[in-house]
Amino acid sequence: MGFGAIIIGDEILSGRRQDKHLAKLIELLGERGLMLSWVRYVGDDRARLTQTLRETLATGDIVFSFGGIGATPDDHTRQCAAAALARPLRLHPEAEAIIRAKFGDEITDHRLQMGVYPEGSDIIPNPYNQIPGFAVERHHFVPGFPVMAWPMVAWTLDTHYAALHHAEDYVERAVTVWEAYEGRLIDLMERICAEYPDVTLFSLPSFAEGDRRRSLELGVKGRKAEVDAAMASLCQTLSERGYDWEDK
Template identity: 70%
Template sequence: MNFGALIIGDEILSGRRSDKHLAKLIELLAARGLKLSWARYAGDDRPRLIETLRQTFATGDVVFSFGGIGATPDDHTRQSAGAALGLEIALHPEAEAEIRARFGVEITPERLQMGVFPVGSEIIPNPYNRIPGFSLSNHYFVPGFPVMAWPMVEWVLDTRYAHLHHAEDYVEQAITVWDAYEGQLIDLMREITADFPGATLFSLPTIAGEGERRSIELGMKGPAATVADAMNRIKSVVGVRGYAWDDKV
């Protein structure tokens, strides 16, 4: 199953705020032996956001969407998600209950707007202030505030996708190969990719500055046993070819 990220907000695209969600989502997935397959950024323009969501819904992937689910005029994610699937939006009864419990006698129609979701949505509980997010067609819509969003993502991963967790069996290992160009090892990379399809090879070259040594971080990620076998092969071949290497910590 593929996991994707959709990070929404004009403030991200303009640089007024820096995105923190991408790195955190990668971390949360990796802690459970999962990985992010793709990420997209989108602004708050509603027609463009509707089209973006049509495309992401069509993938069938699990998508975490951050931002734009408030009730201010520049928040369009809830409405765009409904439009992308041809759904009406309405006040969700469970969301209404949570919001009323949060605000009590201070409830207002504007605050209840935060519980208006596409029809058929399910709520995502918000442990910070009880204003829920929502899920729809494998998409999970959470606020842009990290203090709210990240616990909500963890809740989704641990309640909806616990059966996919394999953190104890999923590892990454790499070596640093010194004084080598990627082109000199491409045949080895192709061989490893073909012989160990259950794991993923990665290669990260460095651009050496003056007085620095050229190097490549060459490694594998995937099931522990497969990675161990692949790395043994890589180390053996690299050594036979005369390259010095060190285990990457």
């Protein structure tokens, strides 16, 4: 079981808005010793979003979906989730009570639509404006607005998945190697991969630009004991070869 993200909206795909959810979700997961396995970006197309949700529901992963749960004509997420689950949409009684309490005499059928979810859903509290999100089958649907979405994701992680926090012995370590070329360190990378097959090695080059020096971020991720051993070997070899490096 992994963690996934679905980020919805034509405005993201067209470039009218820049996505901020991916970086924040990685941060929220990382603070709890968790990591993101995958992400999908989808526009406001009902057929494509419904198919995406069918596929992600089949994974059994824990998924956070951002956007499209309002009641305007371009909000399709609630309907697509119901279609993907082959369930009817129902006005959630707790969501109805919250929405009625918020709007009082100004309640309308249109506003109540924001509490209509696939049958069997639970609500996700919204501390910003009280209009809830919803969760069903390990999929957690929150608004596209960061000020609402991020506290709702944090609440979900702490309320429903606290047992998973820091449950895995997983770490990531890296060093910055200055004035290094990937091609000249491939033999070292291959040796680390061969000697420590249970860790994952990564290499991220940065080119010289302006005042920035050429560098290579070189690291490994996996279980702590194996990562520590692999990094000790890697750093020793870098020093022996005369490279200038520093911890990330």
